[in-house]
Amino acid sequence: MIDTRPTLYLSRLLPDPIMAIVRERFQMVHEPLDALPSLSALRKGLCQADVAIVTLGDHIEAETIHAATRLKVLANYAVGYNNIDLAAARQRGLIVTNTPDVLTDATADLTWALLLATARRVVEGDALVRSGLWTGWSPTQLMGAEVSGKTLGIIGMGRIGQAVAQRAVGFRMPVRYHTRQPMATTSLPREWEHRSLHGLLGEADIVTIHLPLTPNTHHLIGARELSCMRPTAFLINTARGPIVDEEALANALKTGIIAGAGLDVYEQEPAIHPALAQLKQVVLLPHLGSATVHARVQMGLVCLENIDAVLAGRSAPNQVQ
Ligand code: GLV
Numbered sequence: 001m002i003d004t005r006p007t008l009y010l011s012r013l014l015p016d017p018i019m020a021i022v023r024e025r026f027q028m029v030h031e032p033l034d035a036l037p038s039l040s041a042l043r044k045g046l047c048q049a050d051v052a053i054v055t056l057g058d059h060i061e062a063e064t065i066h067a068a069t070r071l072k073v074l075a076n077y078a079v080g081y082n083n084i085d086l087a088a089a090r091q092r093g094l095i096v097t098n099t100p101d102v103l104t105d106a107t108a109d110l111t112w113a114l115l116l117a118t119a120r121r122v123v124e125g126d127a128l129v130r131s132g133l134w135t136g137w138s139p140t141q142l143m144g145a146e147v148s149g150k151t152l153g154i155i156g157m158g159r160i161g162q163a164v165a166q167r168a169v170g171f172r173m174p175v176r177y178h179t180r181q182p183m184a185t186t187s188l189p190r191e192w193e194h195r196s197l198h199g200l201l202g203e204a205d206i207v208t209i210h211l212p213l214t215p216n217t218h219h220l221i222g223a224r225e226l227s228c229m230r231p232t233a234f235l236i237n238t239a240r241g242p243i244v245d246e247e248a249l250a251n252a253l254k255t256g257i258i259a260g261a262g263l264d265v266y267e268q269e270p271a272i273h274p275a276l277a278q279l280k281q282v283v284l285l286p287h288l289g290s291a292t293v294h295a296r297v298q299m300g301l302v303c304l305e306n307i308d309a310v311l312a313g314r315s316a317p318n319q320v321q
């Protein structure tokens with residue numbers, strides 16, 4: 001019997017419940033692996049597919065987009081889509097979709113985990129206990145920075161920035177935020193006060209970044225911005241690595257311009273700036289923002305919903321351009 005199911009290219013293995021749906025409903029171009037495909041494997045796969053799900057490590061360049069002539073929809077398994085040449089997609093009429101909303105809580109929660117771990121030296125504490133060198137409670141051991149009541153500065157007030165701000169209530173933290181584009185701030189609680197970027201950097205005890213990566217946000221936080229921050233302040237980044245100039249950040253940390261940093265994302269993932277890995281006042285996570293079972297399954301379902309809409313001739317609910 002002829003298999004009339006559409007062909008799907010999936011660049012990585014997704015959680016089991018999504019794999020079960022995908023295997024039933026589509027002809028798979030190939031059996032996906034857990035590892036990132038090579039650029040040539042990615043191109044080859046996309047060229048054979050009617051629809052595709054790709055991840056944030058897959059760089060989808062203009063050449064690939066133009067070569068993949070059968071492809072109708074590219075569902076990015078992420079909210080950020082800086083990995084895709086959108087201009088080329090637009091030009092070629094390829095629909096690109098993302099997965100907003102379903103990972104907002106997971107990413108906001110992880111931001112708080114990283115913020116608290118950085119300020120309260122959680123990773124150093126864990127290492128001390130495991131080392132066997134802990135000699136018991138001490139009045140001066142691993143003292144960190146108080147979080148409750150401090151001023152939280154949020155750069156980017158999209159869904160994730162707002163979810164981070166909502167969680168500040170329990171910590172009685174005044175929220176200052178910066179958005180590059182004017183937004184309907186009337187919809188935001190009045191206690192959250194808008195600041196210029198430099199105003200926010202000078203005022204906040206903890207600065208957290210929640211912006212997409214675009215040419216305008218690349219290295220938005222560099223040496224000059226870091227020098228506006230307080231020497232007691234912390235920088236948290238769960239958005240995209242290249243928004244921060246990592247070299248400048250490493251220098252600011254080494255010279256005490258700021259007190260510490262919590263990073264979930266890096267300029268050249270998975271490579272880490274070597275100086276950052278040497279510093280105790282930095283907590284480094286392996287891009288875990290959306291890494292909950294719930295969010296990762298929902299992200300798969302959102303990709304499938306968008307693919308179904310396009311295959312049925314409807315508009316994709318999460319088209320990004
Ligand atoms: C994760 O980084 C995402 O953009 O979904």
Ligand code: GLV
Binds near residue numbers: 100104157159210
């Ligand atoms: C992500 O969903 C954002 O808009 O911040």
